Amino acid sequence: MTTLTIFFCGTGSNKFDDKHKNFWDGEIVSTLAAHHSGREFAEWIVVDGPGSGNLQADDLFTKTSEYGLSGTLFGKGWDENVQHALNIIKGKCDWQRKQLTEAEYNRLKAAGIPIEDVKEEGSWFWRQYNYGDRSITQQKLQEQIIKTFRKDGIIPTRVNLLGWSRGGISCHMLANAMSRDAALKHIPVNIFAIDPVPGIGNFQENRVKLESNVKEYIAFYARDERSKGFSCVIPQTATGTRTSIYPMAGRHATLAGNATALGGEPTNSGDLNAxxxxxxxxxxxxxxxxxxxxxxxxxxxxxxxxxxxxxxxAIVSDEARYKKMHSQSYTYFTELDKGERYVSLGSKGVPFSAVKGTIYRPATGLTTSLLDISGYQHLR
Incomplete structure (x- = not known):
């Protein structure tokens, strides 16, 4: 039996943000992934977020493009991220990076490995270089890790998903993709989402609704976020899915470990852990x-x-400092709904405090008092 955990980073965030300068003790997704003590690829993976610079492009189990700013603005690349995760679950890539990069070529040459010399192609003005092919691709190495270290078969017996921001929405997308896949639809899925935000125009059903393969859904939402275009999603879950949602003080990045006074870049060394x-x-x-x-x-x-x-x-004592966050925005504009954050309940826009009811644990939903730690008993 193998439990596979997939960590989805948020927009612009990547595997190495456990040491990012804006997070005093590491960004939460990359930090938790770094603390997984199992075998990478067989038992866990971390997936860089849209707009993070394609650092993982050569290692993905599916081909992706360099989306640049469109990844940051519109989430371009997250469909490929989901397909990559699907392929990892199945232990089979649908694409391989067969050509060596310049850095890999130089490293092999320096080590004295007998490989062909670099080939120059085209005219001097349009010069291109072919560094040759890899003898073994990264994807094949990772497939072998999966084959060797997954117990009792390649398909895992349970899949856990954890993500922040668009990474949280990626959790929704992957769970729904699994529910439509004959080989994966039987696998129980658990989700822990941190302020899942899809961005403007990204409220399609596969991002705002979950099927019955999700057995437990837990999410925390940033009570003090007011950025326009940062409406978070409280997904419509299936009957029988154990659903727990909670408010938390702070802005979108605050919940992921950014501890600055205004939820953005630190203004000085003392602001980093304010x-x-x-x-x-x-x-x-x-x-x-x-x-x-x-x-x-x-x-x-x-x-x-x-x-x-x-x-x-301490949060309650600092309430005035959290209220100052309401005038801040990652997108230069702010928005309110009856003085509160505007959120998406499924595909319907509502005020933050409207999200409650007996379908949630606790039933107080996003009106739960931050002082009521008994509300966390469902998580233990």
Missing amino acids: LIEPGRIVRHLAETCLKRWGVPLSKTLNLTDTELRRLTG
């Missing part, structure tokens, strides 16, 4: 759920109820 409490709480609860779902993690926070109360108490 408001650490929301990120600590979300990370602790994400770790709690992942461990319950069979994920081996190292360096976990293991907060006690007393420590949780101290953190939530």
Whole structure:
């Protein structure tokens, strides 16, 4: 039996953001992925977010393009990310990077490996270089890791998904793609989403609705975000899906571990860890759920109820500082709905506090008091 966990980074974020300068103790998705103590590719993968620079392009199990700014603005590239994740689940690539890069060629040459000399093609003005083919592709190496280290067959017995921002929406997209795949639709899926935001024009059904293969859905939403175009999604879940949603103080990045006073780039060294409490709480609860779902993690926070109360108490004491975030925007414009953040309940726009009801645990939904840590008992 193999539990596979897939970590989806947010827009512009990547696998190496556990050391990003804007996050005092690491961006949450890349940090949790780095703390997975299992075998990469066989038991876990981390997928860079749209607009993150295509650092993983040569390693993906499906071919992608360089989308640049369109990845940041419109999420271009996340369909390929989902297909890559599907292929990883099945342990079979549909594309391989067969040609060597210049860096790989130079490294092999320097090591004295007998490979063909670089070939020059075209005129001097349109000169191109062919560095030859890889003898073994990255994809084939990773396929072999999957074949060797997945227990009792290549197809995993459980899939956990965790993502922030468009990475959270990517979790929705992948779960729905699995539900439509005859080889994968039987696999139980668990999702932990952190302020899932699709961006303008990206509220299609596969991003705002989940099927019955999702057994548990947990999400935290940034109460103090007001950026226009940052409407978060509370998905429509299937009957029988255990659904828990929670508000958290701070902006979109605050929940992912950005602890600056205004939820953006730090203004000075002291600003880097000005408001650490929301990120600590979300990370602790994400770790709690992942461990319950069979994920081996190292360096976990293991907060006690007393420590949780101290953190939530500090948030309440800093309420005035969180209210200052309401005038900030990642897109230069802000928007309100009855003085609150505008959110998408399925595909319907509603005010933040309208999202509650008996389909959720706790039933208070996004009106749950931050001081009520008993609301987290469903996550343990």
